Amino acid sequence: MLFDETTLRKLNQLTLLASRVRSGAMKGERRSSRRGSSVEFADYRNYTPGDDLRRLDWNIYARLERPFIKLLEEEEDLAVHILIDGSQSMNWGEGDENKFQYALRVAAGLGAITLASGDVLTIGLLQHGKVTAEFGPSRGQASLTRLFRFLERIEPDGETDLNRAMRDYSILPRRAGLVILISDLFANDGYEAGLRQLMGRGHEAALVHVLAPDELDPPLAGDIQLVDIETNQTQDVSLDGGLRERYRTRARAWIQSTQTECRKHNIRYLDVVTSQTWDHVLLLEMRRAGFVK
């Protein structure tokens, strides 16, 4: 199991946030764009402050004296797309610090939140420049077990081409929603083009940047040949104290510039080091970064 009962209960209380593509705000437009789709009851969820009071189920409120929001399919739920970078570079780190495992946990957490709040969840595994595995779209708590099973099945492999893979993901007609990319961003061609393409399709984008601690501060020294486990490319370096320090500075600057870039394009950004405990990240860091509430 990816989560124990307590964590799961905590996750259930969280809701993913999307600023633009959200149920209330987009209701009129979406309806008009999806002709023929009926107003259909889907589920109830707890009222949270800020919800449209018109959607409160007054009958339930009268009966139970607790406010519930009546979730209506299509117009009110949020389509959440979680894209996991499944390249070989993600398979780095020992045990709990393995980036791919960490990404799966974050995806599972976010998925659980999505399903618990009645949103539609789609998960895509990006490998070899395309989507090699996909989960969903699914909805409802009942899909949770299936989600976990899906996550336990997938393995990292191959090279990264985030742009191509995200373009591949955007080709299929999908409901616009929140796209969360979980990746180490070790991609020579970058990720911006792919995300921008998805945003062009009406998605709102968020980025969870996963890095292992030794990628920020490599414990290396001397004349060595670095072997990229993803591409098998080699790189000769003569590492002394100075170069190491420059690497650390460079890595910090890279994270900083990525963050700035994301802010500029209205992409929510969270950098995560796998030495942090994942539930801390899910329950605290993500809330702080405005991913969930």
Next chain:
Amino acid sequence: MQLLTPLALTLAALAIPIILLYMLKLRRKQVSVSSTFLWQKLLREQQANAPWQKLKRNLLLILQLIILAALVFALARPALQVPVVASGSVIVLLDASASMNATDVNPTRFESGRDSVLDLINGLSPASSLTLILVAEKPQTLIAAETDKPLLRQALDNAQATQGVADWKSAFALAAGAGNNSTIVIVSDGGLPESGLPSLPGEVRFIPIGESQNNIAITALALRPAQTSPQLFAEISNYDSTDRNVLLSIYFNDQLIDARQLSLSANSHGSLTIDNLSNASGIYKATITIPNSLNSLNPPNSQSSLNSLDSLPLDNTAFAVFQASTSRRVLLVSKGNLFLEQLLASLPGIQPFRALPAADGTIQIPNDPFDLYIFDGIIPPELPNANLLLVNPLSNPFFEVGGVYNEFQNMQVNQHALTNFVDWSAVHILQAKLVETPPWAETLIESDAGPLVFAGETNGQRVAALTFDLKESDLPLQIAYPILFSNLINYLAPPSAFDATQSLTPGESLSILPQSNVDRIVVASPSNQAYTLSLDQPTFTQTDELGYYAVNFISGDSNHVEYFAVNLFDENESNIQPRETIQIGRATIAPTVSQQIGQRELWTWLAALALLVLMIEWQVFHRRAFPSPFGRGLG
């Protein structure tokens, strides 16, 4: 600059394998990382300042090439041409006489001379050889015709200045024997004898040492016996060019007995005599001090000014030994005995005196002490506390004398040092006195009736006795007579083992004539070093130190000590004025300027540079290879 073994430069070709190895060497350790993405970015940035980076990356190679270059250059033996005093086959005569201890050159003249020789050694070209002769009382060749500089330096290090007089004649003989066609370099302050030096084969060069002539010396200290008491004579010399006031202190057995102030004008001598000294044996010491208060100094009380007043402290102290009696004084108390008087007059080293009893029979013994008293048929009421020979004795405190007997059967001579070569077979005695040999004495000659001659020591007093009157025997007509009496008198009044009245000069040897009963002779030097002499040829030669020596004659448990003194007393040494020139034969040798070309090799500096760079390279390598102990390798 020239290279002595330029062929070694071919070793520079070793740079090729080093560079090749360096190019091949980087079989880098493979380390897998999740992605080289960031590394590539980083290294791309580094290309911007590539030349410096490239240099830095190749720093180790560059350092290794510098090390190789330094070593190859060192092996090629680069040498600077420097002017030296001599080259080729060089013989150095290094003065090690007393005057070389002068401190006018810091620290001493000898050290300064040593430095000059060291310069000469360092500047020797590889083909040159050097012979080093130390000129002291006994000149010695420290190292002969050697080309190896470390060996030469070691030999030079072992050289020490002495306190004696240099024997230049012997040194010149050594130099002449060391080789023809050599350049002979004399390193000296110039105290060479002005005449009588043999000429030297080859060119002679002179390196003068010394700056100042400030020295005040005791040039004589002697004792002579005067009528009643000994007299001390001292001579002080001022070799300085200014007048000086000095304080002369005289000590007897380390007790100050006299101190006098002397005014000495420049380059003059002053002398004084001191009378009424004690008659006892002992050691006189004279020292001179030059008090600041007596001499105008500017600034006063500073060490340097003291040094400048007297540059050679060695000759400021002198010793003289007074041996109370050099010839043994023997008093014969007799009513008249021609045999004994004749004998005492004929024995060497004996100063005989005679005392006759007065008409009333009383005996007046002189108050002066004597080494030996001979009582012939007389015993005074009070015997002197000295060694005694009793002939035809009366009863006395040492033994009782009985009646007379005239039966002499089985006369025999007992084996004893005192009866050596005594033939008693032809001796006839008319009558003798009946005496019993005391327990402290040994019977030397006896008959059945009793002892005829016995001798022994009681309470530190040596006593011998003949129990018969010489005039009542034919002993004085026999050969045994002088032999027996010589033995007895030598036993009762031992002669001095050596003549200590004259002091020795350093290096002079002293012949010692010990008593026959001496087991061992041990000489203690002024620095308290003990030398045991062989009894076969007891000659003491280690008189290199100035001061007084104690000669211990050890026989059994008793120890008899005599002293002798070694003083410098040499005008050539005390006159420390540096000489401008030296005279050898007819030639006058002027100080030599460096005019020949020598070579100073530089390889040691290059080797040191290589070592230094090697240490830097090691440091660089370590800092690069092991900044932290972690690292994951594929192996």
